[in-house]
Amino acid sequence: MSAISAGTEKTVGSQKTEKPEGAKKSLVIETNEVSFAYDGKKDVLKKISMQIFAQEVTAFIGPSGCGKSTLLRNFNRMNDLIPTAKITNGHISILGSDIFDPMVDVIELRKKVGMVFQKYNPFPKSIYENVAYGLRIAGENRKSVIDQAVEESLQLSGLWEEVKDRLDASGMGLSGGQQQRLCIARTIAVRPEIILMDEPCSALDPISTAKVEDLITQLKEKFTIVIVTHNMQQATRVSDRTAFFYLGSLIEMDDTTKLFTNPTQKETEDYISGRFG
Amino acid sequence: MVRSNNIVATQTAHTLSTFNVAMKEIRNSVLTMASITQQNMEFAIRGLLERSQEACNEAIADDDEVNSFEKVVDTEGMQILIRFSPVAADLRHVLAAMKIAGNLERISDQAQSVARRARKIIKHPEVSETRSVEPLFEMAINLYKDSIRCYAEGDVELALSLYERDQELDKAHSKMIKELTKTMERQPSNLKTYLHLIFILRCLERIGDHAVNIGEDAVFAESAADIRHVGARALTDS
Numbered sequence: 001m002s003a004i005s006a007g008t009e010k011t012v013g014s015q016k017t018e019k020p021e022g023a024k025k026s027l028v029i030e031t032n033e034v035s036f037a038y039d040g041k042k043d044v045l046k047k048i049s050m051q052i053f054a055q056e057v058t059a060f061i062g063p064s065g066c067g068k069s070t071l072l073r074n075f076n077r078m079n080d081l082i083p084t085a086k087i088t089n090g091h092i093s094i095l096g097s098d099i100f101d102p103m104v105d106v107i108e109l110r111k112k113v114g115m116v117f118q119k120y121n122p123f124p125k126s127i128y129e130n131v132a133y134g135l136r137i138a139g140e141n142r143k144s145v146i147d148q149a150v151e152e153s154l155q156l157s158g159l160w161e162e163v164k165d166r167l168d169a170s171g172m173g174l175s176g177g178q179q180q181r182l183c184i185a186r187t188i189a190v191r192p193e194i195i196l197m198d199e200p201c202s203a204l205d206p207i208s209t210a211k212v213e214d215l216i217t218q219l220k221e222k223f224t225i226v227i228v229t230h231n232m233q234q235a236t237r238v239s240d241r242t243a244f245f246y247l248g249s250l251i252e253m254d255d256t257t258k259l260f261t262n263p264t265q266k267e268t269e270d271y272i273s274g275r276f277g
Numbered sequence: 278m279v280r281s282n283n284i285v286a287t288q289t290a291h292t293l294s295t296f297n298v299a300m301k302e303i304r305n306s307v308l309t310m311a312s313i314t315q316q317n318m319e320f321a322i323r324g325l326l327e328r329s330q331e332a333c334n335e336a337i338a339d340d341d342e343v344n345s346f347e348k349v350v351d352t353e354g355m356q357i358l359i360r361f362s363p364v365a366a367d368l369r370h371v372l373a374a375m376k377i378a379g380n381l382e383r384i385s386d387q388a389q390s391v392a393r394r395a396r397k398i399i400k401h402p403e404v405s406e407t408r409s410v411e412p413l414f415e416m417a418i419n420l421y422k423d424s425i426r427c428y429a430e431g432d433v434e435l436a437l438s439l440y441e442r443d444q445e446l447d448k449a450h451s452k453m454i455k456e457l458t459k460t461m462e463r464q465p466s467n468l469k470t471y472l473h474l475i476f477i478l479r480c481l482e483r484i485g486d487h488a489v490n491i492g493e494d495a496v497f498a499e500s501a502a503d504i505r506h507v508g509a510r511a512l513t514d515s
Binding site: 232233236260261262263268269270272273274275276 | 292366
């Protein structure tokens with residue numbers, strides 16, 4: 001049975017349990033020769049095949065327009081919002097299910113696959129309500145459950161100590177870095193399996209960036225994270241594996257340290273060392 | 278896997294022209310430092326074989342210049358790391374340059390030691406055994422020159438051949454030490470000269486070791502393989 005079909009709750013939740021040292025990590029996302037076109041004709045992703053594993057941070061890098069954000073947005077079917085956009089080849093499996101299967105409930109998928117955007121976008125509501133929002137629309141009304149989820153999510157996002165005395169204050173009144181961490185708290189409140197981050201620090205100052213990066217490192221204990229970044233140093237600091245994209249193709253994907261010290265493809269070497277892009 | 282010889286020569290220019298300049302500068306500093314180091318070795322051995330105090334003094338004085346260059350290379354390397362955060366081949370070349378500079382400084386120190394001992398030897402009557410140092414010196418300086426070629430030209434194959442040649446140098450060194458020890462027993466009147474010669478041989482043997490280190494750093498810069506302690510096996514494993 002699909003892990004992300006309507007009515008199925010946490011069938012693969014066991015993945016969050018601690019794995020013994022040296023145990024093989026479980027496969028969370030798999031793409032098999034995925035091609036994608038915004039207009040339904042011209043492929044902007046070309047036969048992408050990759051595997052993303054649990055409790056790892058995977059970074060997508062590449063020059064603007066190479067397709068990294070497009071692929072990321074396919075993982076929770078955000079591209080469905082564009083009428084002409086479609087997968088033209090291959091398939092994407094998340095937690096063992098083909099996410100483009102007609103039986104898949106997209107709302108359930110997006111609960112499992114949360115997303116944090118480049119520009120922090122808290123709702124014009126209180127800090128508390130921002131975090132509680134996802135739970136409320138999922139039908140959770142019990143105050144004690146929501147209270148606990150809000151506190152846990154703010155703790156996990158490293159924001160609790162900074163806001164615990166003003167949970168009723170507007171989320172819009174926080175600093176940029178705090179607003180982004182509030183958005184991360186909002187994302188994790190519904191307990192996704194995967195968090196997609198599309199350049200989450202590009203609008204933040206260096207200290208706020210460091211806090212978010214530190215948070216990413218802590219969150220990978222509980223979630224699988226895929227991050228799109230233009231910042232090479234950020235990719236080297238936070239990710240376990242890095243995928244380099246160019247002109248819609250996946251050129252190389254490898255252990256981050258290996259990719260940044262000894263890439264196998266010349267395009268990768270030229271891009272990461274600043275010779276094009 | 279070895280992808281190509283001389284990565285630097287085949288690389289596309291960096292988008293930042295200041296980065297290209299900085300990388301060229303550190304490379305030139307290492308090669309200049311290598312040239313002075315070689316000159317010091319030649320002065321030192323000339324001082325010994327030709328009994329020239331002047332040549333010995335040149336080798337001793339020029340060691341300061343090599344020491345200064347080591348600092349220059351380190352400073353240039355640190356500036357590149359801070360300003361440009363290089364990765365991949367660029368990072369390896371910066372690290373290799375800094376490590377090679379350290380080895381060059383040690384080689385120049387050995388040349389200086391040879392010169393200091395030569396200066397003492399020439400105060401005593403000449404002994405025929407002094408000439409026997411020359412073949413060992415030739416082995417050491419050729420090893421050294423080739424290690425620098427490995428770095429300058431990115432010649433991985435040549436770097437791998439340095440191990441065996443260093444072992445030959447070690448064997449020749451051991452053989453000569455044995456011979457000199459026997460000579461010392463036979464002719465105790467020239468004991469001081471023979472002792473100095475033994476230490477000079479030791480310096481030449483150490484130069485061979487540093488040359489091998491330089492070759493290893495050159496391989497790392499070119500191919501990312503760490504061949505220290507494992508040799509060519511690292512190239513097939515990487």
